[in-house]
Amino acid sequence: MASDPGELLDELAGLRKRARDDRHGYWFPLLLMGVLTLVSLPLSQADPNPTDHLVDGGPGWWMNPLVHLRLKTEMVHPLGLALYWLVALLVGVLATVWWYRWRARRVGVETPTGTYVQVALFGLVAVLFGIPLSTSVILHYTLFYPTILVAAVVMAVLLGLALLCFRARRWRPLFVPLGLLLVSVALSLLQLPDVDVDLGMAGGAQFMAIALGLVTLAWIERSVLCSVIAVVFTTCVLIVNNLSMENDALGGAGGVLLLAATLVLGGLGALVAGRASS
Amino acid sequence: MTEHPTAALDDVVHQRHRLGILTIAAEVKRVEFAYLKSTLGLTAGNLSRHIAVLEEAGLLVIEKGYEGKRPKTWVSVTAAGRQALAAEMAALRALLERHGRA
Numbered sequence: 001m002a003s004d005p006g007e008l009l010d011e012l013a014g015l016r017k018r019a020r021d022d023r024h025g026y027w028f029p030l031l032l033m034g035v036l037t038l039v040s041l042p043l044s045q046a047d048p049n050p051t052d053h054l055v056d057g058g059p060g061w062w063m064n065p066l067v068h069l070r071l072k073t074e075m076v077h078p079l080g081l082a083l084y085w086l087v088a089l090l091v092g093v094l095a096t097v098w099w100y101r102w103r104a105r106r107v108g109v110e111t112p113t114g115t116y117v118q119v120a121l122f123g124l125v126a127v128l129f130g131i132p133l134s135t136s137v138i139l140h141y142t143l144f145y146p147t148i149l150v151a152a153v154v155m156a157v158l159l160g161l162a163l164l165c166f167r168a169r170r171w172r173p174l175f176v177p178l179g180l181l182l183v184s185v186a187l188s189l190l191q192l193p194d195v196d197v198d199l200g201m202a203g204g205a206q207f208m209a210i211a212l213g214l215v216t217l218a219w220i221e222r223s224v225l226c227s228v229i230a231v232v233f234t235t236c237v238l239i240v241n242n243l244s245m246e247n248d249a250l251g252g253a254g255g256v257l258l259l260a261a262t263l264v265l266g267g268l269g270a271l272v273a274g275r276a277s278s
Numbered sequence: 279m280t281e282h283p284t285a286a287l288d289d290v291v292h293q294r295h296r297l298g299i300l301t302i303a304a305e306v307k308r309v310e311f312a313y314l315k316s317t318l319g320l321t322a323g324n325l326s327r328h329i330a331v332l333e334e335a336g337l338l339v340i341e342k343g344y345e346g347k348r349p350k351t352w353v354s355v356t357a358a359g360r361q362a363l364a365a366e367m368a369a370l371r372a373l374l375e376r377h378g379r380a
Contacts, residue, residue: 005370005371005373005374005377006374006377008294008297008370009367009370009371009374011294011298012297012298012301012367015298015301015302015317015318016301016302016305018317019301019302019305019306019309019317020305022313023305023306104307104308104310105345105350107313108309108310108312108313109302109305109306109308109309109310109313110306110307110308110309110352111306111307112306112307113307
């Protein structure tokens with residue numbers, strides 16, 4: 001028995017690390033979302049004659065959730081792509097939960113997935129309804145013009161309050177969704193004209209939802225590698241959503257291919273790293 | 279005069295294997311009996327006794343079931359278990375700091 005407190009603490013740290021390594025299984029959701037993104041490529045082709053069917057632009061299009069699941073360019077199958085992503089995101093969440101439970105039965109340690117499900121579903125609702133709604137409300141009913149400085153201050157306050165909600169020890173079923181709501185409103189400030197960061201509201205919101213899910217997985221897995229992959233993917237999503245990809249060789253699908261490659265390579269890298277450490 | 283850190287050590291928790299069980303259980307949602315047995319290098323009887331002590335103290339919850347025909351026992355830590363583990367770790371760190379200064 002380790003009688004020295006230092007030795008005992010080191011021994012416990014080793015046990016914690018081993019349990020953490022044994023429960024890591026994030027390579028599967030990474031690969032799954034990568035494959036689902038690759039499968040969306042045939043539906044992601046840009047329309048060579050976009051003026052043939054200009055359907056957007058009516059007063060209510062911004063609040064149609066399916067609009068956010070398309071891409072920024074005019075497409076051949078806009079409705080097909082939006083419906084595909086709606087189903088794919090739900091399947092992705094369900095398959096991830098199933099995977100962690102199946103893996104727990106084989107390995108003997110189970111990763112808690114409750115927070116992931118909460119954030120993934122809330123994130124989906126946020127990118128489809130919450131962020132567009134709060135952006136519209138801020139734009140139409142704000143008492144003063146939201147400059148970059150105002151947006152930054154309000155965002156800092158909202159994110160600070162959200163952090164307090166996430167750290168609440170009591171009433172967590174109430175405070176966690178409240179914190180997510182505050183994050184959603186804070187993120188919508190990025191969409192203001194003076195800040196002008198597109199979170200996918202003009203198309204590509206599905207990738208923002210995936211990024212949110214990955215960041216949550218990195219948190220519950222307490223994994224540095226998963227955190228790095230989540231940050232790289234989120235950065236790629238912001239680049240794809242904010243740069244014009246209309247003139248790429250794949251007719252607008254180049255951004256989708258970049259995101260799919262990031263997920264697939266991240267998943268394969270995580271799988272190899274997991275095998276090497278076990 | 280400040281209390282000596284050993285006064286904060288809990289007799290139920292301050293045992294190497296029980297600390298190990300709590301540490302692993304606190305890291306996951308739930309852990310299977312066989313995993314604890316192989317990771318901690320204990321016999322089934324020994325592990326059962328430690329788990330029973332921790333369950334009696336309200337620090338662990340035991341869930342018994344079957345997977346196919348094989349019986350499975352899952353162990354998860356309670357909120358009181360997390361608090362007890364955190365207190366024990368803090369006491370050990372305080373003890374280490376005191377030794378370091380001496």
